[in-house]
Amino acid sequence: MPDVGEGLTEAEILKWYVQPGDTVADGQVVCEVETAKAAVELPIPFDGTVHELRFPEGTTVDVGQVIISVNVGGEAPAAAPVAAEAPAPVVEAPAPVAEDEEPQGRQPVLVGYGVAASSTKRRARKGAPVPAQAAAAIQGELNGHGGSTATATRPLAKPPVRKLAKDLGVDLATVTPTGPDGIITREDVHAAAAPATAPAAAPAAPAVTPAVQAPVAAPAPVAVPVEVGARETRTPIKGVRKATAAAMVGSAFTAPHVTEFVTFDITRTMKLVEELKSDKDMAGLRVNPLLLIAKAVLVAVRRNPEINAAWDEANQEIVLKHYVNLGIAAATPRGLIVPNIKDAHAQTLPELSTSLSELVATARDGKTTPAAMQGGTFTITNVGVFGVDTGTPILNPGESAILAVGAIKLQPWVHKGKVKPRQVTTLALSFDHRLVDGELGSKFLADIAAILEQPKRLITWA
Secondary structure, three states: OOOOOOOOOEEEEEEEOOOOOOEEOOOOEEEEEEOOOOEEEEEOOOOEEEEEEOOOOOOEEEOOOOOEEEEOOOOOOOOHHHHHHOOOOOOOOHHHHHHHHOOOOOOEEEOOOEEOOHHHOOOOOOOOHHHHHHHHHHHHHHHOOOOOHHHOOOOOEOHHHHHHHHHHOOOHHHOOOOOHHHOEOHHHHHHHHOOOHHHHHOOHHHHHHHHHOHHHOOOHHHOOOOOOOOOOOOOOOOHHHHHHHHHHHHHHOOOOEEEEEEEEEOHHHHHHHHHHHOOHHHOOOOOOHHHHHHHHHHHHHHHOHHHOEEEEOOOOEEEEOOOOOEEEOEEEOOEEEOOEEOOHHHOOHHHHHHHHHHHHHHHHOOOOOHHHHOOOOEEEEEHHHHOOOOOOOOOOOOOOEEEEEOOOEEEEEEEOOEEEEEEEEEEEEEEEOOOOOHHHHHHHHHHHHHHHHOOOHHHHOO
């Protein structure tokens, strides 16, 4: 499992696109995984035949673990079809025998890690002592010391799993392992910590479902209630939603948030939207209020550059950004994500329209990459699409401000001394008060409103 983001430690296998015995080519996508940032497709960097899938769909795997092996020197060994018929935890037994029978040059290879060195393979020799020695060696590696026989009775588990067990008050000696080589996984710990009825059902899904019908394995954790009319449904917190929750909690309790609001007449901008839809320079492009709001934000950032900054706690520095990577919050089935448009400040209105359309389409299809969500400097969240007047958004970690756009509604408004029906909306700006004081935040928000009230300022102020 490669690190498909920056510093990610684990990923969940969503779907396998190949099975043991299939022929694969360099660059072919073999599986889809979900990290804490996004769903990502993993290509295989070799030509060969799939030898073994080490984990079923729905399994969370640590970065660096073997998830697939491929024979690159010729046809698949005779044992490969047998391995395809067995569940992932059981297939470890025949695998070493097959490796002993392989000639030189047919070593399995791992996605993103090259050909596996033969010296690292555990080979079955004679009788039962070897598995015991292998277990001791693995245990020593997991616990950070040599595999002495004195520690052989200690349950096999990686340090993060041990910490999880400690936090949940689970005794690892009482946990039934389901991982390769008898290693206790995170799922095993969660199953042991669940109510008495859960452990009986939880271990059965990984053992049977992946072998019979692998595509069903991923949704299995959602179907927790068994009884008709169950009063509760429990869904594991993982992937994008887990990362979002951690980031929001960290942001809320790290940066001192201040939120300011402005309600104004956006009628002229709405008229400009309709005019641009028929403009030949915008032909074939998506034109909507969010496009002009985004452009207004970029102009306001140019007029108030100090708003585009970050707080570097480690170095005790304020980092002023001379570029704008404009984040757009997007609600997806996997949770809230914030991909950003790189160097949005340098884009023309047609270019910005294209970038927004691509960003939204990619997010809707669940294909946003981790790179697209890194390096943001300012975020817009459009809660108005849900009919909400406004909100108090929480800062995206590493940014100094976020703008919430409320619903645009026809309301009575004083215009040229008379009460008339006008298109009105409310913007809310949350900012980090360590970086942005009340004056700067107010000026920035007032600039955005002024531009959208009189959109000709997009030209005169740009």
